[in-house]
Amino acid sequence: MLFTSVDDVSARLAATGYLASPAVATTVFLADRLGKPLLVEGPAGVGKTELAKAVAEVAGARLVRLQCYEGVDEARALYEWNHAKQLLRISAGRDESWDEARTDIFSEEFLLPRPLLTAIRGDDPKVLLIDETDKADVEVEGLLLEVLSDFQVTVPELGTITASRRPFVVLTSNASRELSEALRRRCLFLHIGFPDEQLERRIVRLKVPGLDAALAESVVRVVGALRAMDLRKVPSVAETIDWARTLLALGADTLDESVVRDTLGVLLKHQDDVLKAEAKLDLDAL
Amino acid sequence: MSVPERLTSLVGALRSHGIRIGTGETVDAAQAVQALGLADRELLREGLAATLLHGTSQRPVFDPVFDLYFPRGVGAPDGEPADRDDLRDRLAAALAANDEAMMARLAVEAVDGFGGYGSSPASDGWSSHQTLDRLRPQTLLARIRDTIRAQGGSSGFTDRLLEDEIRRRIEAFRALVAAEARRRVAERRGTDEIARRAVAPTPDRVDFLFAGKAQLAELRRTVQPLARKLATRLAARRRRATRGSIDLRRTVRGSLSTGGVPMRPVLRRRRPARPELVLLCDVSGSVSGFSDFTMLLVQALHDQFSKVRVFAFVNRIDEVTGLLVHGTADPEGLGARIRAEATLTGWHGSSDYGVALGEFAERYGEAIGPRSTVFVLGDARTNMSDPNLAAVRQITERARRVYWLNPEGRSQWGTGDSAAPAYAELVEMHECRTARQLSALVGRLLPI
Numbered sequence: 145m146l147f148t149s150v151d152d153v154s155a156r157l158a159a160t161g162y163l164a165s166p167a168v169a170t171t172v173f174l175a176d177r178l179g180k181p182l183l184v185e186g187p188a189g190v191g192k193t194e195l196a197k198a199v200a201e202v203a204g205a206r207l208v209r210l211q212c213y214e215g216v217d218e219a220r221a222l223y224e225w226n227h228a229k230q231l232l233r234i235s236a237g238r239d240e241s242w243d244e245a246r247t248d249i250f251s252e253e254f255l256l257p258r259p260l261l262t263a264i265r266g267d268d269p270k271v272l273l274i275d276e277t278d279k280a281d282v283e284v285e286g287l288l289l290e291v292l293s294d295f296q297v298t299v300p301e302l303g304t305i306t307a308s309r310r311p312f313v314v315l316t317s318n319a320s321r322e323l324s325e326a327l328r329r330r331c332l333f334l335h336i337g338f339p340d341e342q343l344e345r346r347i348v349r350l351k352v353p354g355l356d357a358a359l360a361e362s363v364v365r366v367v368g369a370l371r372a373m374d375l376r377k378v379p380s381v382a383e384t385i386d387w388a389r390t391l392l393a394l395g396a397d398t399l400d401e402s403v404v405r406d407t408l409g410v411l412l413k414h415q416d417d418v419l420k421a422e423a424k425l426d427l428d429a430l
Numbered sequence: 431m432s433v434p435e436r437l438t439s440l441v442g443a444l445r446s447h448g449i450r451i452g453t454g455e456t457v458d459a460a461q462a463v464q465a466l467g468l469a470d471r472e473l474l475r476e477g478l479a480a481t482l483l484h485g486t487s488q489r490p491v492f493d494p495v496f497d498l499y500f501p502r503g504v505g506a507p508d509g510e511p512a513d514r515d516d517l518r519d520r521l522a523a524a525l526a527a528n529d530e531a532m533m534a535r536l537a538v539e540a541v542d543g544f545g546g547y548g549s550s551p552a553s554d555g556w557s558s559h560q561t562l563d564r565l566r567p568q569t570l571l572a573r574i575r576d577t578i579r580a581q582g583g584s585s586g587f588t589d590r591l592l593e594d595e596i597r598r599r600i601e602a603f604r605a606l607v608a609a610e611a612r613r614r615v616a617e618r619r620g621t622d623e624i625a626r627r628a629v630a631p632t633p634d635r636v637d638f639l640f641a642g643k644a645q646l647a648e649l650r651r652t653v654q655p656l657a658r659k660l661a662t663r664l665a666a667r668r669r670r671a672t673r674g675s676i677d678l679r680r681t682v683r684g685s686l687s688t689g690g691v692p693m694r695p696v697l698r699r700r701r702p703a704r705p706e707l708v709l710l711c712d713v714s715g716s717v718s719g720f721s722d723f724t725m726l727l728v729q730a731l732h733d734q735f736s737k738v739r740v741f742a743f744v745n746r747i748d749e750v751t752g753l754l755v756h757g758t759a760d761p762e763g764l765g766a767r768i769r770a771e772a773t774l775t776g777w778h779g780s781s782d783y784g785v786a787l788g789e790f791a792e793r794y795g796e797a798i799g800p801r802s803t804v805f806v807l808g809d810a811r812t813n814m815s816d817p818n819l820a821a822v823r824q825i826t827e828r829a830r831r832v833y834w835l836n837p838e839g840r841s842q843w844g845t846g847d848s849a850a851p852a853y854a855e856l857v858e859m860h861e862c863r864t865a866r867q868l869s870a871l872v873g874r875l876l877p878i
Contacts, residue, residue: 150466150473166476167476167480170476170480171476173465173466174465174466174477174481177461177462177465178458178465178481180458185485224687227687227689228687228689231689282666319486321659321662321666322659328485329454329455329484332480332481333479333480333484333485335489361588362587365588365595366587366588366591368595369591369594369595398587399587400587404587
């Protein structure tokens with residue numbers, strides 16, 4: 145058990161610089177209590193990956209990261225035999241019998257552990273982050289099922305390796321593909337949306353300490369208004385922080401039309417969106 | 431009701447809304463209740479959501495159902511029924527201060543004071559509509575704005591955002607009133623029944639033909655994410671369909687880790703054929719919600735095809751591909767613009783499939799070639815005129831595949847003036863009543 149209560153989760157995550165909403169804190173607490181993996185979904189830039197890093201820091205655990213991409217396979221996710229070294233070993237021991245060589249070349253020394261196996265072996269606490277799970281192919285999900293439900297990996301030549309200490313597992317997804325129902329059922333589901341106004345204000349104050357309090361409030365209100373518009377890509381928390389930093393660097397102490405118009409590109413990434421936002425915010429009223 | 435009973439009833443109600451929850455998840459939820467305790471309702475809500483739900487789209491169904499099984503309170507509030515003016519004063523103050531706890535308390539009082547109707551036990555109930563109609567929170571806008579300005583709570587640039595912010599708060603209050611009215615009705619009629627009947631389904635399960643304006647707007651917002659999902663699904667299908675010759679370079683590169691022995695042959699990727707797509711959409715009033723949505727979806731998928739051509743008809747047909755390309759910035763106005771700028775009607779305003787399809791075969795016949803897949807969208811209700819099967823036959827002969835997506839339920843086909851069975855004999859016709867059905871069909875039928 146890493147945490148004693150939901151408040152404990154919030155307080156300790158906050159100490160590492162991650163301000164968690166009640167939903168996030170509750171789910172992290174339950175994931176720890178029930179010993180289940182945590183599946184985190186949400187728009188880009190709301191701190192899904194950051195959450196795993198913060199939990200690792202709180203728990204004093206090593207962060208093992210598996211970055212998924214199209215075509216990631218068993219050899220890159222689980223383990224691989226070091227063929228080159230095995231060949232060297234065979235050619236070095238010319239005189240020995242096949243049986244001796246065989247038992248030797250399929251031993252731990254020639255095993256290259258990849259993230260999933262690394263997370264399961266050893267006694268030190270670990271946080272396993274499986275990032276952008278939706279980018280991986282469906283076959284990899286099948287691989288994850290065994291690891292995530294029983295925390296064990298089967299290597300045919302060595303036998304089954306079971307975790308002596310279960311890692312805290314976080315899977316993230318941008319929902320570009322529907323993950324399989326089997327995988328979802330093994331996880332606790334957490335949707336991280338955009339934070340409410342108050343929380344976002346605290347995040348901005350924490351990440352950009354030099355910013356004036358009144359300006360921080362205005363920044364968050366403008367971002368909130370942009371999110372209510374029907375845009376192609378609404379600004380995320382990461383963009384809010386970038387914008388706050390930009391304003392600080394420009395030395396702006398209040399918002400006005402020209403400042404907002406000049407820096408809108410930090411928040412919005414499509415020209416259509418910029419035009420729409422300018423019209424709705426009356427920026428061309430000058 | 432005991433807690434386990436409450437929990438299983440909640441799960442039962444969620445299942446009846448199409449959310450698949452297994453016994454294992456119910457057990458997890460019970461463990462979550464044990465770990466979190468019952469002291470904090472919001473923590474409990476998040477805990478149950480984390481253990482029971484599997485996707486973001488299920489949350490709008492979960493929240494009202496949770497409010498019914500784990501209500502904020504029981505029965506009527508204490509104290510005298512509130513006076514209307516007094517309630518409006520306090521509501522204005524709460525909205526100005528954005529005090530959510532106070533707003534929730536006022537919603538309880540408002541429903542108690544103004545929501546009740548009927549007197550006999552069989553016909554009485556609580557109505558959020560009646561409450562809001564009497565209370566009229568939207569008329570408080572100017573007053574709240576002036577209060578906030580007077581307090582100096584808003585000045586400079588952000589002043590222009592104020593009205594929209596207050597409108598959002600009033601919207602939140604309306605939702606609170608609706609939830610409270612549901613709770614009061616549930617106490618009278620039984621929670622299970624209300625949880626199954628009075629909670630709106632997720633937008634992707636709403637029938638196209640009966641969707642309201644707000645639901646259609648909701649659906650339009652799902653077009654981009656849905657298109658992205660379908661694009662990944664199409665890419666996966668393309669990958670699986672790869673059967674080709676050996677790619678020597680990549681096979682040799684892959685064999686390095688096995689000491690130069692090519693254990694795993696790598697096949698050469700087939701050049702994707704990028705098929706052509708032709709859409710024929712009935713945009714007459716009855717099915718326009720369905721056609722608009724499908725057109726937007728196909729437009730969002732346009733980079734998957736070498737060519738997409740879209741034709742709209744009521745009783746005459748016209749090409750609207752150009753309108754659609756420029757329509758990405760303003761999806762709401764798409765339907766109106768198509769009807770304004772394209773020639774879709776002749777002598778009368780009701781739809782006529784026979785004439786429109788005949789005109790298509792005659793004027794735009796060259797749009798269809800051996801590589802094109804044709805989708806016809808419409809309910810096949812020809813207003814008693816000739817269905818013109820010869821034109822359909824001509825189209826099927828020229829195209830690679832022809833599909834017909836019908837937004838009416840299968841049981842309605844052939845009733846009244848529907849020519850669906852006649853068309854279904856010539857082309858493959860699919861029932862497509864909801865966005866969920868549409869995305870399943872599009873993922874399966876689209877050519878790769």
